[in-house]
Structures are given as structure tokens and as C-alpha cells.
Amino acid sequence: MRRLILVTFALLLGAAQAHASLPNTLRVDIQHGGDAKVEHYALERVVVEPLPWPGNPGQPLDTTNRGSQKFEVADAATGKVLYSRGYATVFGEWRTTGEAQATQRSFQESLRLPMPATPVRITVFGRDAANAFVPKWSVTIDPKALDVEHAPRQAPAKPIAIRSNGDSAGKVDLLLLGDGYTAAEMGKFEARARELADYLFSVSPFKERANDFNVWALAVPVPESGISRPSTGIQRATATGARYDIFGSERYILTLDNRAFRELAQYAPYEFVEIMVNSETYGGGGIFGQFSTVAANNDWRNYLFVHEFGHHFAALADEYYTSPVAYAAADTPTVEPWEPNVTALLDPARLKWARVPARVAVPVPTPWPKAVFDAHAKVYQARRAKLRADKRPESEMNALFREDRAFNEALFAKAPNRNVLGAFQGANYSSTGYYRPELQCLMFDRSEAFCDVCARAVGDIIDLYSGTQ
Numbered sequence: 001m002r003r004l005i006l007v008t009f010a011l012l013l014g015a016a017q018a019h020a021s022l023p024n025t026l027r028v029d030i031q032h033g034g035d036a037k038v039e040h041y042a043l044e045r046v047v048v049e050p051l052p053w054p055g056n057p058g059q060p061l062d063t064t065n066r067g068s069q070k071f072e073v074a075d076a077a078t079g080k081v082l083y084s085r086g087y088a089t090v091f092g093e094w095r096t097t098g099e100a101q102a103t104q105r106s107f108q109e110s111l112r113l114p115m116p117a118t119p120v121r122i123t124v125f126g127r128d129a130a131n132a133f134v135p136k137w138s139v140t141i142d143p144k145a146l147d148v149e150h151a152p153r154q155a156p157a158k159p160i161a162i163r164s165n166g167d168s169a170g171k172v173d174l175l176l177l178g179d180g181y182t183a184a185e186m187g188k189f190e191a192r193a194r195e196l197a198d199y200l201f202s203v204s205p206f207k208e209r210a211n212d213f214n215v216w217a218l219a220v221p222v223p224e225s226g227i228s229r230p231s232t233g234i235q236r237a238t239a240t241g242a243r244y245d246i247f248g249s250e251r252y253i254l255t256l257d258n259r260a261f262r263e264l265a266q267y268a269p270y271e272f273v274e275i276m277v278n279s280e281t282y283g284g285g286g287i288f289g290q291f292s293t294v295a296a297n298n299d300w301r302n303y304l305f306v307h308e309f310g311h312h313f314a315a316l317a318d319e320y321y322t323s324p325v326a327y328a329a330a331d332t333p334t335v336e337p338w339e340p341n342v343t344a345l346l347d348p349a350r351l352k353w354a355r356v357p358a359r360v361a362v363p364v365p366t367p368w369p370k371a372v373f374d375a376h377a378k379v380y381q382a383r384r385a386k387l388r389a390d391k392r393p394e395s396e397m398n399a400l401f402r403e404d405r406a407f408n409e410a411l412f413a414k415a416p417n418r419n420v421l422g423a424f425q426g427a428n429y430s431s432t433g434y435y436r437p438e439l440q441c442l443m444f445d446r447s448e449a450f451c452d453v454c455a456r457a458v459g460d461i462i463d464l465y466s467g468t469q
Contacts, residue, residue, distance in 0.1 A: 022052035022169070024115035027262065028122060028141060032091045033106030039091070041124060041137035044108070047149045053114040054168035054269040056467040060084070060114075064460055065338065066315035067288055068092045069126055070133050071111050076119040076140055083113050087289025088315065090254060097247050108258030109290070116143055131335045159268035160190055162197050162215040168269045171214045172465040175270035177261065177291075178219025179240045180227040180278035186219065192296050193217040193276060199302045200309065203448070205455045205462070212466040216268040227253075227277045232391070239264055242275050242293055244283055249325060250388055251283040253293040261291065271465055272313055274305065280394050282401075286311025299398040303446050310443055310450070314458045317342040319427045319436040319444035322377035331433045340457040341443060342428045345435045351423060353437055353453045366422030368415055368439055373408070374431070380404050405446045412439055421452060 029044040060083045062070070067086030074081045091107040094100055111122060119142040125133040142148075165171055176197065178189040194217075201210040220239050228236045228243035231250050236243075241257030244250060255261050255275065265273055276296040277283075284304040286292035292312035294305045310316040317339035318325075333344035336352060343352050348364045380400070387397050412418055418439050427444070428434035436444060441451035450458065 025049040025051060025053045026113050026115045026143065028111040029259065030109050030111065031106045032089055032109050033104060034095065035104045036095050036100040043139050045149060046141055048115065049266040050152060051266065051269055054173045054271055055114060056169050056465060058467050059464055062086050062464060064464060069124060072123050073113050074121045076121045082116065082120065085289060088287050090256065090287060094247060107256065110258060110262050127338065131338050155267040156220045156264065157218055160217040162194055162217050163213060165211050165214055168214060170467050172212055172462060173269045173271045174213055174215045175265055175268050175273045176215065176217045177240060177265055177273050177275045178217065179238045179242045179275055180222060180225060180236065181219050182225050183221035185225060185278065186221060189219045189276070190217060196276070196296070196301065196305045200306060203306055204450065205459050209462050212462050214269065216270065218264065218268045220264065226279055229281065240275055242277050244281065246285065252285050253277060253283045253295065254285045274309055274312065282394065282397055284308040288312060288315040300401060300446060303442060307442055310454065310458070314461045315339055316443050316454050316457060317428050319441055321426045321429050321431050322381055325429055331430050333433050337428065341454050342434045342436060343423060344433065345423050362417055362420045362422040364423045365435060366417050366420065366424050368417055368424050369411055370426060372411060376407055401446060408445050415439055
């Protein structure tokens, strides 16, 4: 027993000494607003988070060219860029909705970075008409300024180590944040968090790179089980503000309360967050570099967890196009999209994922049974909408999803280009404007594997954060 105590003390002392040499985590909270035609930014506050910076000091610059935005942190005196990351925003999705044509709104966002020793200039970039990054807004931050918030507070809950593979500096830190769980349901949350983490690491390329991740779980109890679903009259006070019906889409789960979820997440080491909501109703969402969500009790939770994490973690685009969404890309694109797994095919001779070794030489665009798929999808989507309109039990929706997946599997099993890499028309919410790399992928339908292009895109981000780039 004495030896065990000494070993435990040594580990804790080593961790404390390591933390002492790491910079703090600085969080810059901003407001990002406007409408369909204009956008603007404003500084909200600057916060020193309670835990050290979890990032890899050897990988400060993001060279992946992912995201609708990017931020750079430069030394204010010399202009040297110290840190950068690409990301996407809730505002960026909202401004493609009908509401944005006539209304201005503002959304909260956070820029997290290792604590600088001297003043820095933070510049936010957006995409121009050619999808190149251009500066949009800048602010100078003095880490020693009097209005930088340092006030320590007691952690509302202790993070649970789901998977521990080493120091955060050399690992991807994923936080599973629970919402909608009562005090009596904390055990249920932990069990489901472990189950979903296990499933994530059964899917390639996460399976092969499992040792590059640490996984944490954290939740605080709420008074009443579940989260808000306004379209059915359900309202709940939750820890992160996560709810259904975002932008009028009944299955879209996000939080618009960035401050609430950041104030909770800051008590665990994290670079990526998936919010697990205590609900059986199908739904989820994912914003690159911000967070993702999953209905943790739904029959399709495994698929939802990985699909939405694909958006949040690797900036993967949705490859489906038959399901209605409140936000959308242009039906007639004029530039190549920045997402790694969809193409506008403006230059068929220079396919954007040509670096992925093709298994078979195929025509581009690549033939597939699209007409049959589209005819089935029209009937399927009508049935899906009626189930929701009639407020039928979730079990009937889950059965419809199983029926749809079985149809797809049977149809695609006979397709001549099932296992080739090409450019298959239909992706990014557009039947004709965009193309996906393979016939099937879990970013396209409820199948269980990433296509090669998506898998490599995921690997790029693992490399960036784990230090193996």
C-alpha cells in the first residue's frame, strides 16, 4: 500500500510540474453577427481558463486550409504569427437561411489560444468570392490588461478520464459533455459516454489512431431530464443550452449559448467537444472547430456521433442532398468548396482528391443509379415528414431509417462503381451542383464507414493535433 501511495504521489507531482511549465489557456469571446449580406465582429471579453493549454507546442500553425474562417495570433510588436486555426461558425450557417434575408442576428464564438507573454494581434479571416482567406477583423489583446478575467471558481464537476493515452500536449483531447441528465442519471451518462467512445474507435481511421487521443467526460446535473424541443412544446433548463429545432429544422441540435458550454467545458482538457444530449429523438449537429452534438439515447446514436464529429473534427461536408435543411450551399457553385470531401467539379481533369490513390480508373462524373435512388428518396422523405407531423413514436422513425438503409445497400451492391473513387453527382445538399468521392460514405447515408477521402481528411487533423504532422 505504501508503494502504491508513493507511486500515485509521484505521478501527481510529475503532472503538477509538467503543468507548471505549460502556458495558461486564454479564451477570447467575441460576437459575430450581421445578415445575408453583411457581417461584423465585436470583442465580448477575455478569459484565462482554469486549466493549462492542452495543445501541442510543436504544431502551432494550421496549414490544412479548412474552415469558413481562420484566426491568426501574431506578436503585436513584430507581427510574427504565433498560432492559427481554421474553424466554421453558427453564424455562417444561419446567414444562408431565409431569416437572414431580412433580419440581423449576432452569435457568440470563442477563440482559444496558448497564453501569450506579451500583447498579440488577433486577426479573423473569412473567405472571399474565390474562397481564399482574407482579413475581416482584428483586435489587440494584452494578457496583462486589467479587464482580462482571472477569477478562479470551484469546478462544478470533476472530469472523468474515459481514455488516457499520455500528456495532452501530444494527444487530441476530446471532451464528451453531457446535457439533460439529472443527478440520478449521472451513471447513465458515464456509461453512454464510454460506449460512444468505444464505438468511435472502432471506426477507421480513429481505430488505427486511438492511441493519439485522450477522452474526457463531464456533466452537471439539471433539474429535469432531457433538453428543449420547441416544436413539440418541450422546454428544459439545461447546462449547455443545447436544443432541437435550430433554424427550424426539427432534427438539428446545437447550442446558441456559447458562453454556457465554454464555462462548463473549461474544467476539462479539451480541443474538441461533442455534447451528448439525454434524448431518444433522432438528431445532432456539428460545427467545425466549435462543437458537435448527438442524441445519446437514439437507436442511431453510433452513426450520429461519428457523422456529427466528422463535421466538427475534420470539416467534412454533408454528402447527402435529399433531406431538407434550413441552411444550404449554392446549387450552382462558381468556386471549388473548401470542404475536403465535396467538389464542384469545375475542372474535371483536376479532381481535388487526386492525391488519394484511385482503385479503378472511372469516368468523371462517375455513373451511379441516381435516378432510382432519387425516386426512392422522394417517397422516403415524404413518409419521414408525415411521421413527424403525426407525432408518431420514435420507434417508427427508427424502423423507417432501417428500411431506407436496407434499400440503399441492396441498390448499391449492384452498382458497377460501388468500390471506386471518382466524382458521384449529388452532395452538399445539392442534387446537381456538387459531387462526392465515393458511392457510399457515412457522410452520405447511415452506412458505417468513411470513404477514403474522408478518412484521410480525418487523419490530417489527427496529425495536426497529435504532433505527427
